Amino acid sequence: MARYSAASAAIDPDRSRPWWRRMAPVVLSHKRLLFSGLGCSLAGLLLQLAVPRLVRLTLDQAVVPAITGSGPPRPLSSFLWLLVVVAAGRFAMGFVARYNLQRTSLAIEYDLRNILYRKFLSLSFSYFDRVQSGQLISRANSDIRSVQMFLAFAPTTAISMITFVAAFGLMATTSLPLAVVAVITMPGVYLTGARMRSKLFPVSWIVAARQAEVATVVEESITGIRVVKSLAAEESQLRLLARAAQRLRWGSTLQIDIRARYSPYLHNLPRVGLALVLLYGGWLAIDGQVSIGTLVEFNAYVVMLQGPFMMLGFLLMLAQRAAASAGRILEIVDEEPEIVERPGAVDLVDPVGDVRFTGVVFGYSGAGTTLQDLDLHLRPGETVALVGRTGAGKSTVARLIPRFYDVRQGAVRVDGHDVRDLTLASLRSQVGLVLDEPFLFSDTIRNNIAYGRPDADEEAIREVSRAAGVDEFVDRLPAGYDTVVGERGYTLSGGQRQRLAIARTLLVNPRILILDDATSAVDVQVEQEIHGALQTLVAGRTTLVIAHRLSTIALADRVLLLQDGRIRAEGTHHHLMATVPEYADILARAGDGAAAATASRPAGQT
Ligand SMILES: Nc1ncnc2c1ncn2[C@@H]1O[C@H](COP(=O)(O)OP(=O)(O)OP(=O)(O)O)[C@@H](O)[C@H]1O
Numbered sequence: 001m002a003r004y005s006a007a008s009a010a011i012d013p014d015r016s017r018p019w020w021r022r023m024a025p026v027v028l029s030h031k032r033l034l035f036s037g038l039g040c041s042l043a044g045l046l047l048q049l050a051v052p053r054l055v056r057l058t059l060d061q062a063v064v065p066a067i068t069g070s071g072p073p074r075p076l077s078s079f080l081w082l083l084v085v086v087a088a089g090r091f092a093m094g095f096v097a098r099y100n101l102q103r104t105s106l107a108i109e110y111d112l113r114n115i116l117y118r119k120f121l122s123l124s125f126s127y128f129d130r131v132q133s134g135q136l137i138s139r140a141n142s143d144i145r146s147v148q149m150f151l152a153f154a155p156t157t158a159i160s161m162i163t164f165v166a167a168f169g170l171m172a173t174t175s176l177p178l179a180v181v182a183v184i185t186m187p188g189v190y191l192t193g194a195r196m197r198s199k200l201f202p203v204s205w206i207v208a209a210r211q212a213e214v215a216t217v218v219e220e221s222i223t224g225i226r227v228v229k230s231l232a233a234e235e236s237q238l239r240l241l242a243r244a245a246q247r248l249r250w251g252s253t254l255q256i257d258i259r260a261r262y263s264p265y266l267h268n269l270p271r272v273g274l275a276l277v278l279l280y281g282g283w284l285a286i287d288g289q290v291s292i293g294t295l296v297e298f299n300a301y302v303v304m305l306q307g308p309f310m311m312l313g314f315l316l317m318l319a320q321r322a323a324a325s326a327g328r329i330l331e332i333v334d335e336e337p338e339i340v341e342r343p344g345a346v347d348l349v350d351p352v353g354d355v356r357f358t359g360v361v362f363g364y365s366g367a368g369t370t371l372q373d374l375d376l377h378l379r380p381g382e383t384v385a386l387v388g389r390t391g392a393g394k395s396t397v398a399r400l401i402p403r404f405y406d407v408r409q410g411a412v413r414v415d416g417h418d419v420r421d422l423t424l425a426s427l428r429s430q431v432g433l434v435l436d437e438p439f440l441f442s443d444t445i446r447n448n449i450a451y452g453r454p455d456a457d458e459e460a461i462r463e464v465s466r467a468a469g470v471d472e473f474v475d476r477l478p479a480g481y482d483t484v485v486g487e488r489g490y491t492l493s494g495g496q497r498q499r500l501a502i503a504r505t506l507l508v509n510p511r512i513l514i515l516d517d518a519t520s521a522v523d524v525q526v527e528q529e530i531h532g533a534l535q536t537l538v539a540g541r542t543t544l545v546i547a548h549r550l551s552t553i554a555l556a557d558r559v560l561l562l563q564d565g566r567i568r569a570e571g572t573h574h575h576l577m578a579t580v581p582e583y584a585d586i587l588a589r590a591g592d593g594a595a596a597a598t599a600s601r602p603a604g605q606t
């Protein structure tokens, strides 16, 4: 397993601060790398600045005197050696600077990713009900990337702006008028760049949104490929993609159009500057006011100065984008999990598994009430079936026991403790949930079983596999427990997936067990096969079974009928069949023909 090193710094929680200040602790937690990179970058740029000056000295003191005989020339080789030394220094500095600064930005990216992921995992179910997970994932990725790009680029640009000022200073000490002529086109370059960016900026958002659109279509049709194919919807899916791709192309073309209009100016304005330097400088040189070496030196500076200016423009664009991205990252970071442990929450230790709802009122946020004044009691070790129409709130009842959501009124108690007074980990480790469509990870069968208890030994895994009937099919697989199941476990059959989920829950050995429609995805034949596994599972635990099928209800000692948000009736299956017409009605509507046929069979008997 990869070693996990958490980010050593956190994002500043003060929301009134600008984003870069809030992220500063994360950046500064890598200050050794950052500052060594910056130092080398500065040294390298200063060495670069020395080059034109050296060239001028070479020309003025070694070459020109030798040609014109105007004085004793100095040896050319000494200048050459100096240039070699400067170039070597620049090479070394440039390497260290680039390497360290890039590593800094990647370290920051790594930290942000971990901070964000930790946050995602801490958020409550209600948050994930609200947001689109696909959007969240792709957005988090691209937002982190754009912040990383900005952070990688900003220091280098800041340093190169210093060189700009230094170069101008050097030129000004030689000839102020020529220095002014040399930079005269720069404001033009800057303004043109600014104009281009202001036009590009909104378009870049459009393009980003359209890219996400294309990604969503592709992602949805791949994850939903079984639905697409079974409904023969390939053609309409293709049309959907073509439309999104067409919109993306339109946006990208617009982007290229703007670039194509402005880029020639951006690239050629500096050449105009160069021409002006040659013209005015040539005139000054002819007049004897500056040397030939100075002319060449200025030429080199004019070329060198373009870089920082272009970078500054690019940096401003990145900054705009990074600010928007950082805003979205911080929005997630600032999201408060709704379900939090109370200070002084206690651990649920060795519970007997007594579950009690008293006067529970509950509704999902933004919706009306789903449960109204609900009372319910599950005695330790008993198995109770919860029956109700679709949408009656059965799954909702199940979700309140491990405190996936908080009740609006009343309380849910486990062993007499209000669930809000318990630590979440201890509560949830004692409540096992088996759903109708169990989610498996694309990992080996062994790791899927051990998911809730990664430290479980082979013996324990074999034991639960035997109990859940997993061993029967695993032994027939060529790689056995090391077989990697496909995404979400699609390479296994519904019944096999279900058995794996049962084994996974058995391994955690929770006192309280909830089977939410755990057998609805499998046919009656398979259900009978996993029935044995289910019976092993419920033995000795407090179990709530949510079911439509009589055969599953038959596992229960008692049946509760949920209607209009409260328990409408309660008793044995037999008793309810005889006395509550709605109950018989629901079972009949569940489409289980067997229900009516075997209706007279008392519950509790298999
Ligand atoms: N995460 C959610 N956010 C908002 N509303 C929800 C959420 N889950 C369920 N609901 C709503 O709450 C009500 C009860 O849903 P619940 O899933 O508990 O029904 P159920 O009895 O389990 O139905 P089924 O038998 O179809 O599984 C429904 O009206 C449903 O639309």
Ligand SMILES: [Mg+2]
Pocket (backbone or CB within 6 Å): 394, 395, 396, 516, 517
């Ligand atoms: Mg349900």
